[in-house]
Amino acid sequence: MFIKGTFLYTPSITELTVEQGYLHIKEGKTDGFYEEIPQALTGEEVRDYGDAVIIPAFNDLHIHAPQYINRGVGFDRELMPWLETYTFPVEAKYRDIEFAAKAYQIFLRRLWACGTMRFSAFATMHAPGTWELMRQVERSGMRAYIGKVNMDRNSPEYLCEETERSLAETEELICRSEEELKHVKYIITPRFVPATSEKLMAGLGELAEKYDLPVQSHLSENKSEIAFVKELHPDIPTYTEVYNAFGLLRKEKTIMAHAIHLSDREKELLKEKQATLCHCAQSNADLSSGVMPVRRNLEFGLDCVIASDVAGSHTPAMNRHLAMCIEVSKLHALNHPQERPLQLAEALYLATKKPGRFFGKVGSFEKGYEFDALVIDMAEPELSGTFSRTPFETLEQFIYDGDDRNIKARYCAGELLDEEIWEK
Numbered sequence: 001m002f003i004k005g006t007f008l009y010t011p012s013i014t015e016l017t018v019e020q021g022y023l024h025i026k027e028g029k030t031d032g033f034y035e036e037i038p039q040a041l042t043g044e045e046v047r048d049y050g051d052a053v054i055i056p057a058f059n060d061l062h063i064h065a066p067q068y069i070n071r072g073v074g075f076d077r078e079l080m081p082w083l084e085t086y087t088f089p090v091e092a093k094y095r096d097i098e099f100a101a102k103a104y105q106i107f108l109r110r111l112w113a114c115g116t117m118r119f120s121a122f123a124t125m126h127a128p129g130t131w132e133l134m135r136q137v138e139r140s141g142m143r144a145y146i147g148k149v150n151m152d153r154n155s156p157e158y159l160c161e162e163t164e165r166s167l168a169e170t171e172e173l174i175c176r177s178e179e180e181l182k183h184v185k186y187i188i189t190p191r192f193v194p195a196t197s198e199k200l201m202a203g204l205g206e207l208a209e210k211y212d213l214p215v216q217s218h219l220s221e222n223k224s225e226i227a228f229v230k231e232l233h234p235d236i237p238t239y240t241e242v243y244n245a246f247g248l249l250r251k252e253k254t255i256m257a258h259a260i261h262l263s264d265r266e267k268e269l270l271k272e273k274q275a276t277l278c279h280c281a282q283s284n285a286d287l288s289s290g291v292m293p294v295r296r297n298l299e300f301g302l303d304c305v306i307a308s309d310v311a312g313s314h315t316p317a318m319n320r321h322l323a324m325c326i327e328v329s330k331l332h333a334l335n336h337p338q339e340r341p342l343q344l345a346e347a348l349y350l351a352t353k354k355p356g357r358f359f360g361k362v363g364s365f366e367k368g369y370e371f372d373a374l375v376i377d378m379a380e381p382e383l384s385g386t387f388s389r390t391p392f393e394t395l396e397q398f399i400y401d402g403d404d405r406n407i408k409a410r411y412c413a414g415e416l417l418d419e420e421i422w423e424k
């Protein structure tokens with residue numbers, strides 16, 4: 001198959017490539033650009049998207065699927081009271097499997113509409129609901145890591161697990177997903193240190209090791225949270241080292257959300273472990289958590305990506321998160337002039353190719369990458385022939401003011417995912 005259009009992608013954080021013409025797709029993977037279709041391949045299907053701009057689809061490595069229905073609610077509080085007042089009550093509703101099935105369908109449809117084809121999600125502590133989410137993603141053709149949340153301390157009685165049962169249910173889901181699912185993988189998901197006992201963290205570290213699984217959690221998001229971790233673990237020097245003490249900082253396989261208030265010692269450890277740090281600027285503003293110094297972290301050699309953290313943030317639309325990360329980094333730079341603000345192409349890289357590595361060769365149109373793409377159309381038909389934009393300007397406008405109506409087609413692993421995927 002050939003896809004015709006104008007392709008924009010970022011082979012590295014310092015490169016934005018623009019290619020106009022035909023992209024050959026072979027077995028779901030990109031197989032090179034052509035100005036004209038070569039003679040030997042003239043029989044293949046051509047999908048012509050005209051003047052549209054085509055970018056790699058978004059990869060969101062930190063999102064709470066059950067919280068989508070709470071987006072925008074409760075941002076008058078900071079993290080800990082926000083969790084207790086707004087988040088825990090909504091997550092408790094997913095005990096009801098019928099409710100979970102409907103709410104997860106609403107979530108997934110919206111994620112698809114916004115152009116996120118791959119993601120790593122927290123479900124809730126409920127195993128049946130988590131399994132339902134995993135199955136829905138598998139049916140959709142999207143790709144994901146999904147974990148049942150583990151939480152057995154400092155949580156309300158209605159949303160708190162018994163340690164052994166939490167571990168047993170986790171192992172069951174690991175085995176079942178390995179047996180029955182192709183596109184959805186299990187990820188070990190302790191909520192965060194305040195909500196997971198030492199015994200639970202140790203058990204999860206063992207499961208991660210036994211099945212060689214990735215781990216996702218939250219780290220150093222909020223000052224009160226950090227103080228609480230210090231109170232709970234006075235003998236461990238830092239928050240990051242608590243995870244490490246229980247085998248939860250797995251090399252190249254760990255996603256930590258926020259990581260705002262880090263000491264140099266923690267940064268060294270996270271760098272050594274090649275942990276992926278999710279920069280969630282919108283959430284960090286909505287919950288007054290702080291500003292991750294993303295430029296400084298990148299220069300230090302930390303693996304930062306841009307993620308949504310719905311519903312700590314108010315939208316799953318990754319284009320808006322790119323814009324927000326750039327806006328926040330500009331404001332941050334006013335007080336830290338040595339930290340250059342994030343550029344738009346850099347932000348695109350941090351939401352496509354950089355997080356894509358969690359899924360293999362994903363997030364770029366370089367040869368051999370799985371073809372995940374969004375076809376973007378920002379044209380104003382009424383102005384046709386009298387006004388036009390360069391491909392890069394079209395990308396800029398989509399990032400700042402585009403929405404699902406501007407995404408004309410979505411591809412995941414070479415497959416067109418259209419409305420019909422919701423009828424399966």
Ligand code: GUN
Nearest residue numbers: 064087191192218309312
């Ligand atoms: N820390 C622990 N749980 C959560 C959550 O659900 N959202 C955010 N943003 N931080 C958390």
Ligand code: FE
Nearest residue numbers: 218257309312
């Ligand atoms: Fe989060």
